[in-house]
Amino acid sequence: MSASRAxxxxxxxxxxxxxxxxxxxxxxxxxxALRGKKDSTAEEAVHEARKDLKKLRALLRLARGELGETSFxxxxxxxxxxxxxxxxxxxxxxxxxxxxxxxxxxxxGWDLRKAIQAQRARNGDGNRHVAASAVVAMLGGARGRVDxxxxxxxxxxxxxxxxxxxxxxxxxxxxxxxENPSVEGLHEWRKxxxxxxxxxxxxxxxxxxxxxxxGDQAHExxxxxxxxxxxAVLADWIREHTGADPEFFEAVDRRRAELQAEAMxxxxxxxxxxxxxxxxxxxxxxxxxxxxxxxx
Numbered sequence: 001m002s003a004s005r006a007x008x009x010x011x012x013x014x015x016x017x018x019x020x021x022x023x024x025x026x027x028x029x030x031x032x033a034l035r036g037k038k039d040s041t042a043e044e045a046v047h048e049a050r051k052d053l054k055k056l057r058a059l060l061r062l063a064r065g066e067l068g069e070t071s072f073x074x075x076x077x078x079x080x081x082x083x084x085x086x087x088x089x090x091x092x093x094x095x096x097x098x099x100x101x102x103x104x105x106x107x108x109g110w111d112l113r114k115a116i117q118a119q120r121a122r123n124g125d126g127n128r129h130v131a132a133s134a135v136v137a138m139l140g141g142a143r144g145r146v147d148x149x150x151x152x153x154x155x156x157x158x159x160x161x162x163x164x165x166x167x168x169x170x171x172x173x174x175x176x177x178x179e180n181p182s183v184e185g186l187h188e189w190r191k192x193x194x195x196x197x198x199x200x201x202x203x204x205x206x207x208x209x210x211x212x213x214x215g216d217q218a219h220e221x222x223x224x225x226x227x228x229x230x231x232a233v234l235a236d237w238i239r240e241h242t243g244a245d246p247e248f249f250e251a252v253d254r255r256r257a258e259l260q261a262e263a264m265x266x267x268x269x270x271x272x273x274x275x276x277x278x279x280x281x282x283x284x285x286x287x288x289x290x291x292x293x294x295x296x
Contacts, residue, residue: 009202029052033049060075176189
């Protein structure tokens with residue numbers, strides 16, 4: 001029977017086994033999607049593969065202390081570059097979806113939609129297939145190296161530094177956007193929030209009610225920041241390519257202000273702890289977990 005592809009660490013397996021299984025699962029899921037083996041459109045396949053690549057990078061950051069800098073840097077670069085290969089062919093799809101979230105006059109919305117669709121046609125399915133093929137090859141090489149990842153410790157100590165580093169960076173980025181909510185700053189904070197969310201997804205079996213509650217809040221926050229970034233990207237593209245009516249930019253600004261206000265409220269809850277206190281609480285959950293018999 002094939003191993004589970006579930007993006008979570010199971011209490012019935014050792015930590016090294018779990019980390020390697022999850023990595024292979026995300027690589028295989030992305031590869032199958034890009035090869036057309038899933039019941040999805042080409043656009044959906046690219047979207048799914050990009051999510052898998054982000055989950056893989058979050059897994060690397062969780063296990064960074066165990067992997068060591070050489071292995072971490074090598075694999076992180078591969079998954080980052082693979083994501084960039086797919087980003088260009090995904091941009092037009094995201095802009096169309098984002099445009100649909102705005103309350104615009106019918107005529108204005110239609111004109112902008114036509115401009116984006118023209119950009120999408122210029123990218124074409126050919127570019128999508130070329131990018132998919134390149135990423136499949138990159139993932140094949142990465143999968144072959146998973147067995148050589150230096151994963152040894154079956155204890156919380158293997159994850160401690162990765163968890164603290166990600167939380168510390170997220171807390172730092174949160175404070176930075178409170179002072180200056182720039183597009184770049186908010187986007188960087190979103191990366192750390194998504195890693196925070198994925199880490200809680202991976203560790204959910206430790207104590208499901210607690211881990212899911214925090215993970216759900218992180219998911220909400222990541223969604224708010226993602227929607228905000230998509231609107232900023234859309235506005236920049238429209239400004240450069242069409243010179244849209246001011247009514248469009250006013251609608252974007254209003255929605256972005258709402259999303260950022262909600263994000264700040266969620267961020268204050270999620271990043272209330274100091275990094276050391278956050279990691280200490282997770283360590284206590286690890287030791288107290290009713291489904292885990294591992295040593296701390």
